[in-house]
Amino acid sequence: MSLLKVEGLGKSYTSDIKILKNINFEIKAGEFVSIIGPSGAGKSTMLRCMNRMVEFNEGKIIFNNNDVGSLNKKELRKLRTSIGMVFQHYNLVPRLTVIENVLHGRFGYKTTMQGILGRYTEEEKERAFYLLEKLGIHEHAYKRCDQLSGGQQQRVGICRALIQEPKLVLCDEPIASLDPSSSKIIMDHLKSISTEMGITCLVNLHQVEVAQNYSDRIIGLNKGEIVFSGTSSELSEEQINKIYGTETKDLIMA
Amino acid sequence: MNEKTMRKSRWQTVIFLLIIIVLTYLSSAITQFNFIDGMATIPEAVGWIFSNLMITQESLGKLPKILEKLNETILMSIAATTLAAVVSLFLGLFGSKTTKINNFLSVFARFIASVSRNIPVVAWSLILLLSFGQNSVTGFLALFVGTVGFLTRAFIESIDEASQSAVEALKATGATYFQIVSKAVIPQCLPQMISWILFMIETNIRNATLVGILTATGIGYTFDVYYKTLNYNAVALVTFCIVIAVLIVDFISNYIRRVIL
Numbered sequence: 380m381s382l383l384k385v386e387g388l389g390k391s392y393t394s395d396i397k398i399l400k401n402i403n404f405e406i407k408a409g410e411f412v413s414i415i416g417p418s419g420a421g422k423s424t425m426l427r428c429m430n431r432m433v434e435f436n437e438g439k440i441i442f443n444n445n446d447v448g449s450l451n452k453k454e455l456r457k458l459r460t461s462i463g464m465v466f467q468h469y470n471l472v473p474r475l476t477v478i479e480n481v482l483h484g485r486f487g488y489k490t491t492m493q494g495i496l497g498r499y500t501e502e503e504k505e506r507a508f509y510l511l512e513k514l515g516i517h518e519h520a521y522k523r524c525d526q527l528s529g530g531q532q533q534r535v536g537i538c539r540a541l542i543q544e545p546k547l548v549l550c551d552e553p554i555a556s557l558d559p560s561s562s563k564i565i566m567d568h569l570k571s572i573s574t575e576m577g578i579t580c581l582v583n584l585h586q587v588e589v590a591q592n593y594s595d596r597i598i599g600l601n602k603g604e605i606v607f608s609g610t611s612s613e614l615s616e617e618q619i620n621k622i623y624g625t626e627t628k629d630l631i632m633a
Numbered sequence: 634m635n636e637k638t639m640r641k642s643r644w645q646t647v648i649f650l651l652i653i654i655v656l657t658y659l660s661s662a663i664t665q666f667n668f669i670d671g672m673a674t675i676p677e678a679v680g681w682i683f684s685n686l687m688i689t690q691e692s693l694g695k696l697p698k699i700l701e702k703l704n705e706t707i708l709m710s711i712a713a714t715t716l717a718a719v720v721s722l723f724l725g726l727f728g729s730k731t732t733k734i735n736n737f738l739s740v741f742a743r744f745i746a747s748v749s750r751n752i753p754v755v756a757w758s759l760i761l762l763l764s765f766g767q768n769s770v771t772g773f774l775a776l777f778v779g780t781v782g783f784l785t786r787a788f789i790e791s792i793d794e795a796s797q798s799a800v801e802a803l804k805a806t807g808a809t810y811f812q813i814v815s816k817a818v819i820p821q822c823l824p825q826m827i828s829w830i831l832f833m834i835e836t837n838i839r840n841a842t843l844v845g846i847l848t849a850t851g852i853g854y855t856f857d858v859y860y861k862t863l864n865y866n867a868v869a870l871v872t873f874c875i876v877i878a879v880l881i882v883d884f885i886s887n888y889i890r891r892v893i894l
Contacts (some may be wrong), residue, residue, distance in 0.1 A: 432805055441794050459807035470802035474824075483816060487807025494812035536802075544805055 382443060382546060390603075391438030392423055398424050399603045403439070406596075408546070411580045413574040414588035416600035419621050421458060422583040426549050429581065430462045430552055431455055434598040446601050460487030463540025463578075465569075467552040473525035477516065477535050480524055483506045484542040488580065492534040503542070510538040530561025537568060541578075551583040554589070555572055566593050587619055620630065660767075685865040692866035696874075699855055703874050705769075707850035707882070710837035713773050717780035718830045725788025731797045732818055732823055734810070742785060750765070750782030758844045767849040773824060775844050776837050787829040788822070795821045824893045831886035837883055 388402035398421045406412055414422050429440060431447060440447040443461065450458055459501040463484070471480045484494050485503050488493045499507075511517040514534040516527075531551060540548050550569060554562035570593050573580045584590045591611040599607030599614075600620035602607060607618050658848060726732045728742035749757075758775035765771040799817040807817075845853020852875060859867040 430805060432801065456809070458806040459805060462805070464802065464805040466798065466802060468798055470798040472796075472799045472821055474820050475816075479816075484804055486809070486812045486816070488802065489812070491809045491811045494808065495815045497816075522727070522765050539802070539806070549805075 382408040382410075383440070383581075384441040386441075388425070388428060388435055388440065390421070390428060390433065390435045397603055399428070399435070404598060404605065405588075406579055406581065408549075408579055409573055409577045411570060411582070411593060411595045412598060413582050413584045413594040413596075414598045414600055415587055415590050415622060421602045421603040422600055423551055426551050426581065426584045428545070429549055430459050430464065432464075452600040454557055456487060458497075460543055461546045463543050463545035463548040463617075464527050465533070465540050465548060465553045467555045468583055469524075469536045471524045471532055471535055471539075474523060476521050477511065477527070478504075478507055478525055480535055481511065481538040481542055484539040486543050487543060507538070507542055508545050509620060510541050511535075514538055524551055526569070528561070529557050529563060533557065533561070534568065535588070537565070537572075538627035541572065547579045547581065550580060552583050552585060569593070586603060587614075635725055639848050658839045686869040686872075689866045692870045694732060694862070695718060695867050697868065699852070699871055702852045702855045703878055706841045706853070707838055707878060709769065709773055709851060710776060710841045711834055713776035714780050714819060714830060714837050717777050717833070718784055718826075720781050721784035721788050722761045723824070724785040726814060726818070728789040729792040731790055731800045732810075732814060743789070746785035746789070748782070749778045750786060752779075753846065754840050754844060756781040762848060768849040769848070771846045771872060772841065772848040772850045772853075775848070776840060779840070780833050780837060783852045784829060788826060790823040790860060791822045791829070792818055795825065797820055827893055835879065835882055835886060838879055839871050 383406040385402055385404050388399055389397060390399040391397045414425065416422050422434055428435045429442065429447070431450075435448065438448075442458065443453075445458060472483070481501050482497075485499060489498070500613075502549060508517060508520065511520055516531055516534050516538075519527060519531060525616060526537065536553075537548075537633065538598055548569070553569065554565050559567060566589060569580055569582065572578050576581065582590075582594075591614060596629055597607065597609065597614055598605055599618065601622050601624060606621050607614065623631060660666075725737040725744060726741040727734060728746065730739075733739040742825055752760075754775055757778050758771060761771045761774050761778075765774065793874045796818045799821060803813045803817050841851060842853045842856065845851035846853075846857045847853070849857070852871065856868060857870060859865075
């Protein structure tokens with residue numbers, strides 16, 4: 380049984396240019412799937428279609444037996460609670476503390492008033508500290524986010540996604556703004572999320588080698604079309620050339 | 634840059650300067666303003682200021698009355714600014730690209746902002762004078778309307794600049810609109826917003842004097858009365874009090890800014 384099923388997905392902002400064309404794929408629960416492709420291939424747009432941060436024009440997305448495209452506002456909000464999201468620029472509220480930012484992940488389960496007043500249950504707070512400890516940043520819990528390094532901020536972002544108790548985590552280039560050692564920490568954490576907690580990960584990546592090392596499956600995107608879909612070992616040099624439209628030796632390998 | 638283009642740019646500067654000189658000469662010729670004559674009157678004017686605008690023992694007797702009016706003016710400015718800030722907060726949220734509810738409200742908020750901002754406060758008080766008459770409500774409204782325009786504009790920019798990414802993240806968690814506003818937008822923009830409000834309070838205290846002259850309220854009216862009764866010593870005292878008040882408010886708001894930013 381697949382957790383996420385995408386059929387004939389298409390997206391265009393203007394009538395003449397199509398960002399995404401006839402995208403089809405399926406993801407099973409607990410899988411770690413990377414999406415690679417050159418800049419402007421439509422990776423971010425595709426990722427954001429999954430929780431309708433971007434509205435798509437054509438096709439169908441079935442997530443956890445829900446037809447994503449047909450949900451009304453309230454149902455969409457409910458759907459988003461079960462999909463976590465991690466961003467390239469962390470997208471935290473920099474002036475608030477780490478723990479506050481983590482608890483923001485619970486808003487989807489709360490009424491507007493509970494959210495505004497910041498009413499969190501003891502369970503939620505304990506869970507937040509548990510997650511911070513798991514990602515190794517619990518000693519920073521009461522610091523403001525703008526005092527943290529990039530790698531630490533991204534871990535806060537992951538905590539915020541995990542406290543939603545999601546079935547799927549969407550990661551939009553989670554390591555593109557990080558140095559190599561922080562990148563490794565983040566990727567290891569994401570991998571353990573899928574193996575230990577059984578949460579499905581869909582990750583946009585720029586680095587082919589990172590994708591090969593961590594993913595169960597890789598999807599290659601070029602000009603809005605899927606040009607490759609398979610395991611890391613199936614990704615040959617020829618395939619990489621097809622995805623990026625250049626010779627591999629011209630690419631800077633990370 | 635080669636020699637030819639350098640020479641060209643030097644010529645451009647010379648021509649530009651010549652145009653300015655010609656424009657200045659023409660405009661003063663048309664308006665019959667003689668710069669030399671104007672300069673010649675300065676020593677006399679300064680002399681007049683020093684001989685007439687002196688604070689005397691007698692004018693100091695009017696100090697309690699002046700301070701009372703000044704107090705009234707300052708409080709009115711603060712009230713107008715803070716009330717305008719509340720209205721502007723909502724208009725700013727509607728107008729900002731990241732937090733807009735729909736396009737109609739967004740255009741509406743921006744329209745209100747530009748109309749009220751592009752008409753000067755003096756014009757507002759004269760317009761409102763016709764419908765509300767000479768009382769403190771008119772002055773209050775004139776300051777209020779001008780401030781709403783300015784603060785809405787400033788808030789829209791603060792919100793756009795500071796909170797776009799966090800808004801996206803919270804939307805993705807399934808948060809509601811007011812949760813996003815209260816927990817991402819407000820905490821992130823508050824220091825900047827307070828800074829703008831303080832700036833507007835300062836500006837409004839200065840403006841209130843002028844508005845007061847027109848609407849016959851507050852310290853502006855006091856100034857006007859003494860001025861028209863040729864009591865120049867009292868006029869000097871009023872001016873002095875205004876300057877001191879503005880300096881104090883300036884000092885306080887700078888201090889608050891240092892603490893919050």
